Amino acid sequence: MKHITTFGKTGVHPPEMKLTAGSPIKEMPLPRRIELSLAQSLGRPAKAIVKAGDHVSRFDMVGEAQGPVSANVHTPISGTVKSIGTITTTDGHGAEGIIIEASDEDHAADLQSMCDAAPRIGFDAINRLTGDEIIDTIRRAGIVGMGGAAFPTATKLSPPPGSPQCEFLLINGAECEPYLTCDDAIMREMPHEIITGIEIMLKALGQNVRCIIGIEDNKPQAIKAMTVAARSHERISVAAMRTRYPQGGEKMLTKALTRREIAPGALPISEGVIIQNVATALAVYHAVVWGIPLVERVMTVSGNDYLSRCNYRVPIGTPVSDIIAALGEIPPSTVKIVNGGTMMGRAMAGIQGSTTKGMSGLLLLSSGESPQRPSTPCVRCGKCVEVCPMGLEPYLLARLSELGRTDDAAAHHVTDCMECGCCSYSCMAGRRLLDWIKVGKTLARKK
């Protein structure tokens, strides 16, 4: 194992708050009702291929991808389709979705099928698969990047013709966001399954591709487990990285693990790199070896005052209100609920909405964990510029966006912002930098 310092001197190191570190993965009960969003990938929403009144079985595809940046959607429960239409998302907005309800018989059959589950193929069969067969299986299984970006994995593994040759498959086990420990948990508990998923992706990418798994050094057990699991695989190595946010960003991870620099606006493949998350590698293992589409994920439920905090395996489409009902009421001290981590996650309007493929965390934060700072005028300290990992001038981008000067914001590369939040986090004046930058970025992209 080689030790690489980190990606550079930018970024921040917020309090880690890994309150659930070391906790085992627990099972969330199979829900009797799911609200399955059809918009679970970066591209266009999937199209419903079922209608109200249809009966569906666990793992059936119910939404079909609409283009290469879209992803199929499958049901984690058997049941009857109650409706297709707008469902509420965790941010309080709406998305097209499918509501499915299980009868007692459906529920009992699903529980039995979970007991009877067995791998579909063995290691010999994996070795006989062609790259096209692997990518087709991953595409059909609806697998997307599970670190939050939700880019379809099959599309990422098949760069367009004319792209540079892939040399490195980088596996993101950084989990640099405060609070989140779900990637840590799967690396500790399922390292061999993750390594098999990586092997399958390496087979799809070709002989000359090497894999480096990057894990921050605040996860020593995960580093140890993954190193042991990778020991007999000469194309796979594990690298410990100094803990620093946002190390899991594509540009930062590439720099930390290969010393290569991705140019602004370019994709990692421009430097011969493809990046996947550890949870995505696990989903690939389940799809290829067990024949199971992406219908569940491990997510962190946490918060200082939430005594049921832990990592849970949650069926995708589970209503957030069901999670709270199963685990215990929200503490009265809660002032903010977040989908994801505290840096890049999104505030929720309440406990509405349901889990998605990209939802890695559900945080119930008290006032001490989510202090409200008054916003005062910029004092030109330059801290936001110092920490920006994309080399931008956040104070300027925010001001231009606030003034509606979208062309000027675009000229200062507002669209390169990766929305890491380091600038807002570091601003002593409590400026809402990222909020305004997001506005400018959205308007600049529409031009």
Ligand code: SF4
């Ligand atoms: S401008 Fe964007 S990329 Fe730079 S620190 Fe702020 S949020 Fe991060």
Ligand code: SF4
């Ligand atoms: S960190 Fe805040 S106060 Fe300092 S320059 Fe940036 S916006 Fe201004």
